[in-house]
Each structure stands twice: as structure tokens, then as C-alpha cells.
Amino acid sequence: MEQLELLWELQKHEDYLKIIKKKLEDLAKTSYIETMTIRIETLEQGLNDKEKSLERNSELFRKNNLALKDLNYQLSKIEKELYSGVVTDLKQLDYMDKESEVIRDDINKLEIDMLSIMEDMDEIRQEIEKIKIEHDKNKERFKESILEYEKITNELREEARKEMDFIYDISSKIEKDIYEKYSSIKENKGYAIAVIKEDECSGCHVIIPIFLLDKVKAKEEIVQCENCRRILYYSTNP
Ligand SMILES: [Zn+2]
Incomplete structure (x- = not known):
């Protein structure tokens, strides 16, 4: 019976369409693109932070450099006075000497600081x-x-379109009452046609009585499983 073969083809294409739709859903769900977008944004944020930190360090370096110039100027002024012979008061000279010592220390510390800032900036x-x-x-x-994702998605969509055409084509060849029976079983049971495997209905695993088995094999009418009501199909190629 050609109608039964059409139903069998219909179910196969419907199953395949379901698989394609599932693949498309899974692809959308993997959200690889979302993950990558977040990763790229995080890197850009990191880059931004580092550049700001570099700016801060370079500003600090500039300030320290000015302070260093100032200290050097103070030091040279004191030393000039110290060795010029103008100041003769010992206490005053002693004070100036200590003062120059302090400035020298400050200069030293500042130079070490600046060196470390330069190292940081290099890093x-x-x-x-x-x-x-x-x-x-x-x-x-x-x-x-993204290119790969679009390629796969487009291929799957194209395949789904083809399957839908097949399904439409096959459905239009099936007699109305048979199609309605198929649809109602499908709605109740998830799928309408059960293949017979080792004399069992693969839908509910009940043994098919011999007389029913012969009827199914004859393929002259639509035969339903007495237990689950699915349409029975006997496949010659397992
Ligand atoms: Zn059954």
C-alpha cells in the first residue's frame, strides 16, 4: 500500500526536521559568540586600565623629576654659599652643611623612586x-x-527548508482520513508509526499476533498495534 509507504517517509522526514531544528537551537544556545564578545571586552577593559596606569606613572615621574630639579637647585645654592667664604659663622656653616646632607638624602631617595617608577612603566x-x-x-x-557559525546555520536552515518541502509534498499525497489518523496518533504518542522488530511493536514492545503480522507484511491496509494503536510498519531492510 502506497499510503503506508508515504506515511513512513513522512515520519522519517519529520524526524529529520526535528533533528535539524534541535541542532539550530543548540547552536544558538552554545552562545560561543557571547562568550567571545565578553572575552574581547574584558581584554579591552584590561588594556584600558593598563594605559591609565601608565599615564598615572608617567605623571608621577614628571612630578618627581620637577622635585628633583628643585632639590638639585637648592643643593647647588647651599653649596655655593657654603664654599664661597661669605658665610663665616661656624654655627651657620654647620647648619648649612647638615641641610645639604638632608637634601642629598632626599635626592637619593627620589632617584631610587624614579628608577622604580621607570621599571614599573617598562613592565x-x-x-x-x-x-x-x-x-x-x-x-x-x-x-x-562568526563566519563558520553563519555557514553552518545557513546550511542547516537550507536543509530544514528542503525537509519542509518534502513534508509538504508527501503530506499532499496522503489521503485525508489516513493523514488525520496519523496526526492524532502522533499527537498522543509522540510518533505514529512503529516498526516491527522481532515480531514486537517497537512502540510498546508487545508481541504482534501472527494474523496481524501477516496483515502488516501484506501492506494492503493500515494496521494498528492492538496495544498502543500506533500504525505498524514492517521494514524488509533492517
Ligand atoms: Zn504497540
Whole structure:
């Protein structure tokens, strides 16, 4: 019976369409694109933070440099006075000597500070370079992934369209009452046609009586399982 074969084809295409739709849903759910977007944004944020920190350090370095110039100026002024012979008061000379000592200490500390700022800045610059490389790589990968994602999605959509055409075509060839029976079983049981495997209904695993089995094999009419009411189908190629 051609109608039964049509029903069988219909179920196969409906099943396949379901698989394609599931794949499309899963693809949308994996949210790889979302994850990548977040990763790229995080890197950009990190880059931004590092650049700000570099700016802060460079500002600090500039201020320290001014302070250093000022201290050097003070020191040279004191030393000039100290060795000029103008000041003869011993107490005054002693005071100036100590003062120059303090300034020298300050200069020393400041220079050490500035050296450490320079080292920090070097480190930050290297980190920025690393982030930039990682960022570029990610952007490239992301672009490729989006293309790949679009390609797969388009292919699946195209396949789904083809399956829908098949389903429409097959359905239009099925007699109305048979199609209605198929639909109502499908609605109740999830799927309407059960293949017979080792004389069992694969839908409910009940043994099919011989007389029913012969009827199904003859393929002259639509035969339903006495237990689950599914339409029975006997496949010659397992
Ligand atoms: Zn059954």
C-alpha cells in the first residue's frame, strides 16, 4: 500500500526536521559568540586600565623629576654659599652643611623612586604589548568563528527548508482520513508509526499476533498495534 509507504517517509522526514531544528537551537544556545564578545571586552577593559596606569606613572615621574630639579637647585645654592667664604659663622656653616646632607638624602631617595617608577612603566608597557597581541588573535579567531557559525546555520536552515518541502509534498499525497489518523496518533504518542522488530511493536514492545503480522507484511491496509494503536510498519531492510 502506497499510503503506508508515504506515511513512513513522512515520519522519517519529520524526524529529520526535528533533528535539524534541535541542532539550530543548540547552536544558538552554545552562545560561543557571547562568550567571545565578553572575552574581547574584558581584554579591552584590561588594556584600558593598563594605559591609565601608565599615564598615572608617567605623571608621577614628571612630578618627581620637577622635585628633583628643585632639590638639585637648592643643593647647588647651599653649596655655593657654603664654599664661597661669605658665610663665616661656624654655627651657620654647620647648619648649612647638615641641610645639604638632608637634601642629598632626599635626592637619593627620589632617584631610587624614579628608577622604580621607570621599571614599573617598562613592565606595564610589556603587559600592554602582550594584551594587544592576545586581543588581535582573539579578534581574528572571532571573525573566523562568526563566519563558520553563519555557514553552518545557513546550511542547516537550507536543509530544514528542503525537509519542509518534502513534508509538504508527501503530506499532499496522503489521503485525508489516513493523514488525520496519523496526526492524532502522533499527537498522543509522540510518533505514529512503529516498526516491527522481532515480531514486537517497537512502540510498546508487545508481541504482534501472527494474523496481524501477516496483515502488516501484506501492506494492503493500515494496521494498528492492538496495544498502543500506533500504525505498524514492517521494514524488509533492517
Ligand atoms: Zn504497540
